[in-house]
Amino acid sequence: DGGITQSPKYLFRKEGQNVTLSCEQNLNHDAMYWYRQDPGQGLRLIYYSQIVNDFQKGDIAEGYSVSREKKESFPLTVTSAQKNPTAFYLCASSSRTSDYLTDTQYFGPGTRLTVL
């Protein structure tokens, strides 16, 4: 089955710890994205990557870091610098048909992070 997998589904973190959320896709998509979802806030873009070894900050990148060493993988690290990390995190991917990342974005099932 083709798709996007995120792990773990639930993650608990103590204050001051870094945690890494996994995102893997087997859709052969060039572009990958990380979003944060809070109640009433919609989907806010954290980072996105159009190709391997390249990524750009989104609207709320502070306190987060990413890497894109493989086409299939785009892990997100929530650092201790992120002051309010409790949220639902969504990974997505899309193919690139042009300079516009406007092809359909496919989302993973999400990871719910809770800071204790």
Add this chain to the structure above:
Amino acid sequence: QQQVKQSPQSLIVQKGGISIINCAYENTAFDYFPWYQQFPGKGPALLIAIRPDVSEKKEGRFTISFNKSAKQFSLHIMDSQPGDSATYFCASPGQAGTALIFGKGTTLSVSS
């Protein structure tokens, strides 16, 4: 910062009624307007999208209407069913080389 304004924030519709959700976008260089549907605890899934060389696209009970001059597009759900109860997000393209911009979502409840 480019935005997409989505309304209403929440909507309650009787079973069999019509649900209407509206979005307004800012200037885009490329016309592609998708709607996503999200159930609690799940990731959003593409519901329907329009690349407007047409002003309307219909798939089953779901219709997108697009008004380019007004920079607005809307989702109409005909014969709404309890299974349609979910959060709906509209989106529009960002600047060249950037990601889609999402609205803040509309929570739809269809009462039986």
